[in-house]
Amino acid sequence: MTTRRESIQERGTYSDHNKEAAYTRFLSQNPGYDADQIDHLRDRQYSRIDQQQQIYLDYTGGGLHASSQLEEHMELLSRTVLGNPHSNNPTSQAMTNLVEGARARVLEYFLASPDEYVAIFTANASGALKHVGESYPFMDGSRYALTYDNHNSVNGIREFARARGARIDYVPLLTPELRVDQASLDRILARARTDRPNLFAFPAQSNFSGVQHPLDLIAVAQEQGWDVLLDAAAFVPSNRLDLSRWKPDFVSVSFYKMFGYPTGVGCLLARKPALERLQRPWFAGGTITLASVQADRHFMATGEAAFEDGTVDYLNIPAVAIGLGHIEKLTIERIHDRVEALTAWILEEFLALRHDNGRHLVRVYGPIDTDRRGGTITVNLYDPQGRLFDYRRIEELANQEQISLRTGCFCNPGAGEASEELTTAEIEAGFAAGPNIGFPYFISVIEHNTGKSAGAIRVSVGIASNFADVYHLLRFISGFVNVESNKIGAVEFDIDSCRVIRDGA
Ligand SMILES: Cc1ncc(COP(=O)(O)O)c(C=O)c1O
Numbered sequence: 001m002t003t004r005r006e007s008i009q010e011r012g013t014y015s016d017h018n019k020e021a022a023y024t025r026f027l028s029q030n031p032g033y034d035a036d037q038i039d040h041l042r043d044r045q046y047s048r049i050d051q052q053q054q055i056y057l058d059y060t061g062g063g064l065h066a067s068s069q070l071e072e073h074m075e076l077l078s079r080t081v082l083g084n085p086h087s088n089n090p091t092s093q094a095m096t097n098l099v100e101g102a103r104a105r106v107l108e109y110f111l112a113s114p115d116e117y118v119a120i121f122t123a124n125a126s127g128a129l130k131h132v133g134e135s136y137p138f139m140d141g142s143r144y145a146l147t148y149d150n151h152n153s154v155n156g157i158r159e160f161a162r163a164r165g166a167r168i169d170y171v172p173l174l175t176p177e178l179r180v181d182q183a184s185l186d187r188i189l190a191r192a193r194t195d196r197p198n199l200f201a202f203p204a205q206s207n208f209s210g211v212q213h214p215l216d217l218i219a220v221a222q223e224q225g226w227d228v229l230l231d232a233a234a235f236v237p238s239n240r241l242d243l244s245r246w247k248p249d250f251v252s253v254s255f256y257k258m259f260g261y262p263t264g265v266g267c268l269l270a271r272k273p274a275l276e277r278l279q280r281p282w283f284a285g286g287t288i289t290l291a292s293v294q295a296d297r298h299f300m301a302t303g304e305a306a307f308e309d310g311t312v313d314y315l316n317i318p319a320v321a322i323g324l325g326h327i328e329k330l331t332i333e334r335i336h337d338r339v340e341a342l343t344a345w346i347l348e349e350f351l352a353l354r355h356d357n358g359r360h361l362v363r364v365y366g367p368i369d370t371d372r373r374g375g376t377i378t379v380n381l382y383d384p385q386g387r388l389f390d391y392r393r394i395e396e397l398a399n400q401e402q403i404s405l406r407t408g409c410f411c412n413p414g415a416g417e418a419s420e421e422l423t424t425a426e427i428e429a430g431f432a433a434g435p436n437i438g439f440p441y442f443i444s445v446i447e448h449n450t451g452k453s454a455g456a457i458r459v460s461v462g463i464a465s466n467f468a469d470v471y472h473l474l475r476f477i478s479g480f481v482n483v484e485s486n487k488i489g490a491v492e493f494d495i496d497s498c499r500v501i502r503d504g505a
Pocket of ligand 1: 151233
């Protein structure tokens with residue numbers, strides 16, 4: 001058996017020498033890949049990636065910005081005097097115009113009629129989701145239904161629902177594709193009491209498996225008396241969300257995932273009738289029309305104003321309009337096709353990687369082709385004896401090669417549980433040691449007791465990805481062909497609750 005360092009033979013398949021031929025083959029198999037315009041853009045607007053020899057493959061974690069976005073934003077800030085938009089003076093009015101212009105641009109980008117939808121600026125997608133959770137009028141007899149593969153910021157809404165007496169129903173996924181179990185969903189949706197508020201939440205694209213759930217589910221649920229919350233955070237960076245066609249009641253997005261900059265701004269897109277049913281649990285500066293200390297009364301503002309607590313991130317909001325302009329110039333369709341082509345190639349190559357004994361190196365969670373899936377690919381690696389490689393060590397080794405991957409559970413525990421078919425008893429054994437155990441201990445208990453993995457490796461491609469990035473990734477991954485899982489060295493860091501922990505930290 002060879003060690004990882006010796007396993008050059010397979011890596012040789014992805015040598016510089018073979019790269020040109022592989023690229024030609026890739027182009028002939030993937031005509032959707034736009035080799036001219038976006039490659040050119042990468043050279044001009046994202047040149048820092050190659051200058052620093054970074055292989056960025058975490059677009060589901062965060063998108064990357066083009067340098068022109070920064071230049072345009074800095075130019076705007078340098079030539080304008082802008083004040084807090086809550087005042088009525090000239091600098092405040094100038095700022096208000098920019099914020100309202102960006103708001104209109106967001107609605108326009110998502111093809112949402114301003115007669116029908118409201119765009120509420122939030123700190124991020126989680127902020128949008130929290131608004132819905134804390135203000136949705138759950139009550140005894142209500143239901144909160146959600147698919148297994150939601151991000152924790154959607155899972156967390158169950159705590160608001162439970163506190164107000166609603167019942168929580170998780171819609172299972174079917175393995176191995178990790179798509180919704182339609183029969184279970186139909187049963188759950190049919191149980192709603194139509195005289196109670198009911199909320200159904202699902203991701204337009206899973207940030208774990210890349211699965212894109214059918215957007216037809218929106219109308220199906222609404223027809224049965226449900227409001228629908230569509231978490232579009234992982235979908236919109238490389239897919240068109242057309243709100244003139246699809247009519248979810250609530251949509252959550254984070255703009256940094258779409259175009260990298262600015263961070264700190266997300267959005268809740270809400271249908272006006274659904275928004276009117278929300279009941280805010282408090283008021284803040286900017287959310288009321290009138291409040292009195294002595295009378296102990298307040299009147300809430302209407303529309304987006306009722307949900308933007310205090311001062312919005314006003315200097316950054318114009319950068320959202322700039323970012324949307326950047327995407328529009330490229331077109332989301334072109335980004336989509338390119339992401340799809342790169343995803344197809346990664347999947348194909350991953351599945352072709354085998355040890356000499358014929359066993360697969362890579363296990364892909366979810367769909368293994370590009371049918372109804374996006375550019376997020378989650379995997380684990382197994383050695384020739386079928387033993388799991390520690391994903392944390394794989395990440396450390398990737399780090400040494402300047403490859404940015406994501407590992408862990410990606411704040412999406414349900415998809416991981418479904419993909420490994422973990423039972424409730426197996427998971428509860430992991431929780432048994434109490435609240436201080438943390439994720440590293442939890443996964444070690446799960447792996448020790450069950451031999452299953454409670455974490456994985458995620459690769460995601462996006463707006464600035466090119467063939468060279470994914471070729472480099474394949475070269476790295478193929479280095480584990482014919483390598484034993486205990487020959488790659490010890491893990492040096494851990495990830496707990498999406499935070500990296502190093503010894504002594
Ligand atoms: C599908 C999905 N929903 C919600 C979120 C939360 O986004 P944020 O961390 O920007 O609030 C993420 C982040 O990864 C996500 O992928």
